Amino acid sequence: MTYAVVILGLLVAVLVWVVIRGQAVPKSDNTALLLKQDLTQLSNDITQLKDGVQKQMNDQANASSRQIAQQSAASIRILQDVTEKLTKLEGTNKNVGDIANELKSLQNVLQNPKQRGVLGEFYLAQILKNTLPPGAFQLQYKIAEGMIVDAAIILDDKILPLDSKFSLENYSRLLEAKPEEQESLAKIFKEDLKRRIDETSKYILPGKGTLDQALMFIPSEAIYYDLLANKVGLGNVSGRNLIQYASEKKVTIVGPSTLSAMLQTIMQGLRSIEIHKDTEKIRKNIEQLSKHLVAHNAYMLKLGSALGTTVNHYNATYKELGKIDRDIVKITDAEASVEPALLDRPTLLDD
Known part of the structure; x- marks a missing residue:
């Protein structure tokens, strides 16, 4: 556009110069005609230049409009994308907040010994329900008056006591303790587990229908692993480690x-x-069936004997009938009309 303005200015300057020159030069018919032609040509050039400049300005305006429209559309898409991500981020933050609240609630539950015990019993019940059929276990089983175990596994006419013990508080203190405090806290934790083993062993009452063994369930995999790995199980607890102590008490820790x-x-x-x-x-049932077979065999033997007696009577009677027939033949000289059809007696088959 600037280039076109410069050209237009130059043409105007030329026009002014031509006009001034025309005034300075004596006029003649040819000169006036040429001047008129030059002015006409200059007017046409100016008109074409104006149209060209107008077209260029329109093209640039259209291009600018398209570019502005494209940039606006891109800006709108970016704003929409940012808005969507902010919305998702808000939802994520809400979920994180909900999870944090749930974790805080769980932490509050775990800090309360009674609620912690309920959680351990619930965990134990879920494992039993997911593994054993309904009739194979019973929750809150009453072994004796005032003695109720968390669960009992029913094995024929005996039950296997199963009790949940969640010693989390002292374990957490041990994990968070400074090196100089660990020894004393480890001793406290071991004594705590020892008491839990003693409590579980009280449910072993063979006279009340229990097996001579009980299970002590630790709901925390971390505590159980540390116990097996001898990280908390070793050390003097009456001169023995906890696993051995539990075994002596006939308690299996799981x-x-x-x-x-x-x-x-x-x-x-x-x-x-x-x-x-x-x-x-x-x-x-087979023994009972065998008895039935023996009784049936005795009955069949009696029946066979009775049939044998019947056959004997039948044959004897038929023989007597033959004698009568022979007497008739002797008297009448007729042919014998009776041919005795004797039967064989039933006999036992050899095995």
């Missing part, structure tokens, strides 16, 4: 993963018991 595996083994045992029961039932 965690979430090992309990599931042990329950699978118990399931196999229950199936074996059921198979044994079915086998015993079949054996008794």
Whole structure:
């Protein structure tokens, strides 16, 4: 556009110069005619230049409009994308906030010993329900008056006590303790577990229908692993480690993963018991059937004997009938009309 204005200015300057020159030069007919032609040509050039400039300005305006429209559309898309991401981010932040609240609630639950115990019992119940059939266990089983165990696994006519123990508070203190505090806190934690083992062993009452063994369930996989790895199990607890102490008390300590595996083994045992029961039932039925067969055989022997006696009577009677027939033949000289059809007595077949 600037280039066109410059050209237009130059043409105007030329026009002015021509006019001034025309005034300075003596006029003649040819000169006036040429001047008129030049002015006409200059007017046409100016008109074409104006049209060209107008067209160029229109093209630039259209191009600018298209560019502005494209930039506006791109800006709108960016704003929409940013708005959508902000909305998602807001939802994510809300979810994070909800999770944080839930974790805080869970932390509050775990800080309360009673609620922590309820959580451990719930965890134990879920594992039992997901592994054993309904009739193979019972929750809150009453072994004796005032003695209720968290769960009992029913094995034929005996039960296996299973109690949940969640010693989290002292374990958390031990993990967060400074090096100089760990020894004393480890001793406290071990004594706590020792008391839990003693509590579980109280449910072993063979006179009340329990097995001579009990299971102590630790809901925390971390505590159970540390116990197995001897990170908290070693150390003097009356001169023995906790695993040995539990074994002496006839208590088996199990965690979430090992309990599931042990329950699978118990399931196999229950199936074996059921198979044994079915086998015993079949054996008794076969014994009963054998008795029926013996009785039926005795009846058949009696029936055979009775049939033998009947056949003897039949044959004897037929023989007497033959004698009568022969006497008639002697008297009348007629042919014998009776041919005795004797029967064989039933005999026992050899095996």
